[in-house]
Amino acid sequence: MKAGIVGLPNVGKSTLFNCLSNAKAQSANFPFCTIEPNVGVVNVPDSRLEKLESLVNPERVQPAVVEIVDIAGLVKGASKGEGLGNQFLGNIRETDAILHVLRCFEDDNIVHVDGSVDPVRDKETIDMELQLKDLETVDKKLEKVKRAAKIGNKEAQKEEAALLKVKKGLEAGKSVRALTELTAEERDEFIANLQLITDKPVMYICNVDEKSATSGNGYVDKVKEAVKDENAEVIFLAVGTEADITELDDYEERKMFLLDIGLDEPGSAKLIRSAYRLLNLQTYFTAGVKEVRAWTIPTGSSAPQAAGVIHTDFEKGFIRAEVIAYDDFASFGSEAKVKEAGKMRVEGKEYIVKDGDVMHFRFNV
Ligand code: GDP
Structure with missing residues (x-):
């Protein structure tokens, strides 16, 4: 899945992109890559995956990922080819969701292209x-x-x-x-x-100053009021402050600074999870000694469809799935103990996968 960051110049798009794609902010043993300067792959934070990792102790862990594209260059007149308009509009078309950044912070040092802070006007532009x-x-x-x-x-x-x-x-x-x-x-x-x-799902990200990091502010309220008929998510995030915090090398130090502004996790983690929800996506896990992995599927997928995300042959040759609910895996502590307790289910083609299912597929080749 791919999300594009849009917004007027100087509202904090690249700062948000850098903050999301900062390798330091992501757990050290998870792979991270920047495909192009403006395209990054961001891990979806999921405490269940960490729990499974600690229980199974695999060689590798692969979280679910979201691809983020920083779409700069959108200005008034872009649709008529102003600035780098058309090319960037083409980039947006390839995304599954839009993250629309709105400037909800005041700072006389940062020029606003239209002269004043007004996120509702900016959104309309x-x-x-x-x-x-x-x-x-x-x-x-x-x-x-x-x-x-x-x-x-x-x-x-x-x-x-x-x-x-x-x-x-x-x-x-x-x-x-x-x-x-x-x-x-x-x-x-x-x-x-x-x-x-x-027509793409959208999330409005209100970029607020540090002191509004946990409470929002009047600008955020105006945005919420303006988009109430759009069926869109609105979140607020102190992008500048969070970007400074992600620059810190030490994990404990980062945690302390976050607590200092009243957060128990980076707002960017919340953002990625919300984006995931916005797209009606959910996660199932595979948990083997070689690899523990989170897979992304649309909510409502059947077992064969879920298998197809791993490999199309898995879907075509699907026979059955062995399924353990995440909570059972976590509380019994291993596949063997879950089996012993009779909590492992065998499911067929019609099974609709639930969020957090730990799955093992049987298939014909
Ligand atoms: P973009 O043009 O939308 O990509 O905007 P940038 O991310 O480049 O940000 C423009 C300027 O605003 C930079 O100097 C940032 O440091 C600054 N900036 C970004 N977010 C914040 C914020 O939350 N508060 C303040 N005061 N400045 C910010």
């Missing part, structure tokens, strides 16, 4: 560029569908109607994710495959 970009996509599609609709193709007529709803909404300054006039069917059949930018 960015939204408008994204909406204009989507409008281009929708107009192109409409051109293609129109002719077939005109000569009486029923399916094309339905598609045209759905596209016109989206066009109207975008022209009125609404994001596609917030359009209540679209039916679920229209979304599934005609809109989802367009990969519209404003």
Whole structure:
């Protein structure tokens, strides 16, 4: 899964990116890599994985990961090619979710591109560029569908109607994710495959100053009020302060500074977990002596689908899965003891995987 960080210049995007992708902030025995300067792979913090590691003592541990892309260069006029506009809008299209950073801190030393701190206005500026970009996509599609609709193709007529709803909404300054006039069917059949930018799930990240790290501030309240119909998550984070803390070499020292501003874990950990939830993802584990690993699946996946994340052959040749609930594994302490207690289940093709299941697949090759 891939999340793109957007926002106006100088709101704290690169600071957040650096903070999230800081290798020091991630547990030393977990691999970390930066693919490109603006693309990083971030581990999803999960205390269950640490527990499994301590019980199984494997050679390797692999947490679930989220790919983060810092999408700089979005400014007013980007959809018309201002700045580096179009190229970056292309990058956003490839992401599964959007992390929209809003400046909710005052600091006269940091220039605001529009002269004052106003996160709701900033959000609308960015939204408008994204909406204009989507409008281009929708107009192109409409051109293609129109002719077939005109000569009486029923399916094309339905598609045209759905596209016109989206066009109207975008022209009125609404994001596609917030359009209540679209039916679920229209979304599934005609809109989802367009990969519209404003249809992607979004999380608003209010960048606050240090003293608002645990309480938020008036700007955050305004953002919450402004997005209440969008079905989006809003979180606040003292990005600058957290970035300074992640620079510290010593783990205990980092912990102390976090406690000092009132946090028991980095806000970035909370952010990554929220992003995971936002996408309706969940985790199952495999726990062998070679490797203990967290795998990411969409909530509601069946056992064969979950197996398919490891290898497509696992899905095709799926026979059954041996499943241990995480809590059972943790309380009995080993696979052998779980078996002894009769708590290991054998599940078939229809089984819907639960968050935290420890799984072992049997399959034909
Ligand atoms: P970007 O253009 O959105 O990527 O913004 P940057 O991350 O480069 O940040 C712009 C400037 O704001 C830098 O000088 C940062 O040090 C500063 N900055 C970022 N976050 C905060 C913050 O929470 N508080 C304060 N006071 N400054 C911040």
